[in-house]
Amino acid sequence: MKKRTALIFLLILSLLLLTGCWDYTDYDDLALISAIGIDLDKNTNEVIVTLQNYVPSTVSQQSSGKSIPISGAVKAKGATFTEALSKIQQARRKKLFYAYLNVVVVGKNASRKIITDTLRYFERSPNIRTTAYVAIAKGTAEDVLTTMDPNVSVTIGQDIHGMIDQSPAAGSAFPVSIEDFNEKLAISGIEPVAPLVTVKQTSKSKTDKSSESTEDDGPIKFSKLKEGYQKINGMAAFKGENLVGWLNVKESTGLGWILNKEMSPYEEVKTFSKNRIQNTIAFSVSKSKSNIKVELVNNKPVITVDTHIEANLRKFARDMKVDYLTPDALTSAENGLADKVKSEIKAAIKKGQKNLKTDIFGFGFAFYRKYPSLWHSQYEKKWEDTFADIQINVNVEAKIINTGDSVKKFVPK
Amino acid sequence: MDNEGKITHGQAAFLSYASAAGNIVFTFTFATSIIGRAFWVAVLIGALMNIPFALWILYLGKSQQGGTIFDILETGLGKVVCKIIIVMYLLLNIAIAVCMLNMFSGMIKLYFLQFTPTFAIMLFIVLICTIFANSGIQNFARLVEILGLLFTVNYFFGFFLSFFKTFKMEYVVPVFDTSSIQFAKGIMISAGTCGESLMFLMLMVGSISHTKKHYWSVIKGLVSWSLVLAFAILIMEGDIGQELLSAIAQAGVPVARVIQIGDFVRGLEILVLLTYQYIIIEKTIMYIYSSYESLKKLFHVKKSIWLLILSALSIFAASVFVNSYNTGYFFSVFLGSYVILPFVTLVLMLASFSVMIKKKKNGGQLK
Numbered sequence: 001m002k003k004r005t006a007l008i009f010l011l012i013l014s015l016l017l018l019t020g021c022w023d024y025t026d027y028d029d030l031a032l033i034s035a036i037g038i039d040l041d042k043n044t045n046e047v048i049v050t051l052q053n054y055v056p057s058t059v060s061q062q063s064s065g066k067s068i069p070i071s072g073a074v075k076a077k078g079a080t081f082t083e084a085l086s087k088i089q090q091a092r093r094k095k096l097f098y099a100y101l102n103v104v105v106v107g108k109n110a111s112r113k114i115i116t117d118t119l120r121y122f123e124r125s126p127n128i129r130t131t132a133y134v135a136i137a138k139g140t141a142e143d144v145l146t147t148m149d150p151n152v153s154v155t156i157g158q159d160i161h162g163m164i165d166q167s168p169a170a171g172s173a174f175p176v177s178i179e180d181f182n183e184k185l186a187i188s189g190i191e192p193v194a195p196l197v198t199v200k201q202t203s204k205s206k207t208d209k210s211s212e213s214t215e216d217d218g219p220i221k222f223s224k225l226k227e228g229y230q231k232i233n234g235m236a237a238f239k240g241e242n243l244v245g246w247l248n249v250k251e252s253t254g255l256g257w258i259l260n261k262e263m264s265p266y267e268e269v270k271t272f273s274k275n276r277i278q279n280t281i282a283f284s285v286s287k288s289k290s291n292i293k294v295e296l297v298n299n300k301p302v303i304t305v306d307t308h309i310e311a312n313l314r315k316f317a318r319d320m321k322v323d324y325l326t327p328d329a330l331t332s333a334e335n336g337l338a339d340k341v342k343s344e345i346k347a348a349i350k351k352g353q354k355n356l357k358t359d360i361f362g363f364g365f366a367f368y369r370k371y372p373s374l375w376h377s378q379y380e381k382k383w384e385d386t387f388a389d390i391q392i393n394v395n396v397e398a399k400i401i402n403t404g405d406s407v408k409k410f411v412p413k
Numbered sequence: 414m415d416n417e418g419k420i421t422h423g424q425a426a427f428l429s430y431a432s433a434a435g436n437i438v439f440t441f442t443f444a445t446s447i448i449g450r451a452f453w454v455a456v457l458i459g460a461l462m463n464i465p466f467a468l469w470i471l472y473l474g475k476s477q478q479g480g481t482i483f484d485i486l487e488t489g490l491g492k493v494v495c496k497i498i499i500v501m502y503l504l505l506n507i508a509i510a511v512c513m514l515n516m517f518s519g520m521i522k523l524y525f526l527q528f529t530p531t532f533a534i535m536l537f538i539v540l541i542c543t544i545f546a547n548s549g550i551q552n553f554a555r556l557v558e559i560l561g562l563l564f565t566v567n568y569f570f571g572f573f574l575s576f577f578k579t580f581k582m583e584y585v586v587p588v589f590d591t592s593s594i595q596f597a598k599g600i601m602i603s604a605g606t607c608g609e610s611l612m613f614l615m616l617m618v619g620s621i622s623h624t625k626k627h628y629w630s631v632i633k634g635l636v637s638w639s640l641v642l643a644f645a646i647l648i649m650e651g652d653i654g655q656e657l658l659s660a661i662a663q664a665g666v667p668v669a670r671v672i673q674i675g676d677f678v679r680g681l682e683i684l685v686l687l688t689y690q691y692i693i694i695e696k697t698i699m700y701i702y703s704s705y706e707s708l709k710k711l712f713h714v715k716k717s718i719w720l721l722i723l724s725a726l727s728i729f730a731a732s733v734f735v736n737s738y739n740t741g742y743f744f745s746v747f748l749g750s751y752v753i754l755p756f757v758t759l760v761l762m763l764a765s766f767s768v769m770i771k772k773k774k775n776g777g778q779l780k
Binding site: 010316365376 | 523524525526527529532540583586587654656657670671677680739
């Protein structure tokens with residue numbers, strides 16, 4: 001009898017404990033955030049947060065008559081990032097939910113001052129995945145997140161996330177997650193980078209001034225979307241916690257080669273004649289691998305970057321004086337490709353070492369791995385100065401894996 | 414030989430394996446900040462350092478087959494010394510259990526059940542584990558065998574997937590970028606924290622039929638755990654780097670969150686959480702069982718459901734009173750660094766002394 005009573009008691013207790021009611025939230029009560037924008041007001045030093053969320057049930061009718069889902073954007077200003085978030089929540093019926101976050105866009109001003117504190121917030125918050133990408137806006141993050149391509153049927157956050165995913169194929173950038181960014185901020189001898197996102201608006205702002213709240217604790221603005229498009233066209237380079245400059249597409253490709261970022265852009269090599277359309281050899285890079293070697297020569301660090309590229313030939317130049325793509329002809333094309341890649345790597349190094357003076361390549365980290373005690377005793381503290389003057393050698397070896405469907409140059413009649 | 418209530422070789426191995434998987438699964442990150450990249454090696458050595466102590470316990474157990482270390486103490490040194498040691502053991506055991514329960518509940522609350530009160534999570538775990546502890550060591554040893562296997566498979570299935578994309582060898586090499594003092598300190602911390610297994614072994618030895626034959630089983634269990642833990646830390650270090658690893662709370666779960674394969678597999682924390690769930694169930698059973706056995710010895714009773722309830726309640730009440738992940742974490746670091754191993758050494762020295770007295774009384778013969 002006692003055992004039966006105890007069992008019934010346990011079952012009743014389990015019913016109370018196992019229902020999970022405490023944590024129940026209806027899916028419809030969640031505002032799924034797709035992108036977060038962070039800006040800094042230079043005058044007031046306040047943080048401006050723009051949230052762009054999924055609104056799957058709402059569609060807008062475009063002039064073409066085509067229905068596309070719109071994603072609302074709302075922004076708020078606060079003394080801190082969390083204060084701004086709280087203000088947005090005040091004006092939202094649904095609970096802000098970040099598990100579906102695709103991208104965090106940080107404006108130029110915020111990147112120069114508050115990026116670390118903000119990203120550390122993401123790292124500590126369990127409901128934000130640090131696999132979301134980081135992108136730096138050349139202007140404001142708000143502009144990026146309130147501009148939408150009318151032909152795209154996904155949210156702006158998803159769109160930018162997709163563009164960043166595809167950026168290695170264009171050679172313009174490579175993905176950097178919040179986690180990657182934090183790792184680079186924490187490890188000495190390597191500085192963080194993030195994709196650069198620019199925006200082009202094709203229509204003027206349709207923001208209705210009347211939609212701005214006039215609450216005492218600061219304005220909350222519901223931004224109407226502007227037509228336009230975003231583009232990933234370069235990388236933003238940091239020194240420590242601060243943004244120091246931009247890398248253009250060529251420099252970003254070079255950085256990608258050095259950092260083994262699975263870049264797979266089309267590469268073009270011009271031959272002898274001036275006619276670029278006819279006399280260009282085009283390659284599609286399929287594989288790349290770089291090794292950073294560190295040596296001490298006369299007690300000074302010397303870095304050697306050895307890069308191996310594998311590519312497919314996609315177009316052969318008309319003015320090459322060969323009929324068949326023989327091994328000799330391919331060697332010549334391979335040398336051309338190697339020179340092209342070398343120039344990209346050198347451009348990146350020049351920008352990082354001489355102009356921006358920031359070790360985004362991780363040469364310091366490579367030095368530490370080779371000479372850990374020397375790094376701690378002599379170089380760690382003054383690497384910033386040492387890096388600007390070290391000798392960096394670049395060797396590139398290119399190999400054409402195939403020439404597509406043809407082994408012979410096409411000769412029109 | 415009567416084998417009733419005795420455990421098999423396999424069960425001895427699994428109990429040794431699972432009993433070492435205690436607070437160290439959460440607090441290893443603290444020692445990472447002291448040693449740096451070489452921590453996984455320090456853990457390996459530290460966990461292996463428990464083997465001589467384990468053999469010492471088994472050797473002492475041989476002198477009084479079927480008796481626990483407390484029985485050995487009582488025979489040679491008398492009831493008073495034995496009771497003092499039991500009270501100390503009891504308090505330490507409850508303290509370790511409270512740390513682990515708080516850390517686990519904190520983790521569950523942070524990632525999965527954010528609005529569920531902590532006491533409810535703790536109550537559920539303590540309730541289940543009390544039922545298992547009541548069934549006796551032979552029965553819960555069977556459960557430990559299954560859970561031990563499951564948590565190991567889960568742990569590595571989750572972390573192995575990181576080798577596709579997340580793992581970076583450069584975060585691991587060079588391994589020995591640390592000073593010898595820091596390295597030794599790390600070894601001591603991990604040896605101390607893994608020393609929880611020795612506390613359980615002090616009681617488990619009473620359930621071993623032939624202590625001499627079980628030497629190898631216990632060694633197998635402890636060696637397996639040291640390899641599993643060291644390898645898991647190595648993978649975690651390769652995933653996020655020791656700089657971030659040394660700062661994280663919630664141990665393997667945040668690391669598993671960054672593992673990504675393509676767009677659809679983002680974060681494998683559920684696998685690692687299950688691992689921690691299995692570990693907490695195993696360990697809480699052991700903590701309750703250890704408290705129960707010590708209370709039985711303290712009050713000289715053979716079986717009492719009230720003492721079992723008292724053991725469970727004391728762990729539960731103290732855990733609810735503490736109710737903090739951070740307190741559990743830092744108190745556990747303190748216990749692992751300064752308390753567990755010195756206490757085990759003291760008890761084993763007293764037990765050895767007790768055996769010597771007993772030998773002397775019997776004219777050099779153990780009976």
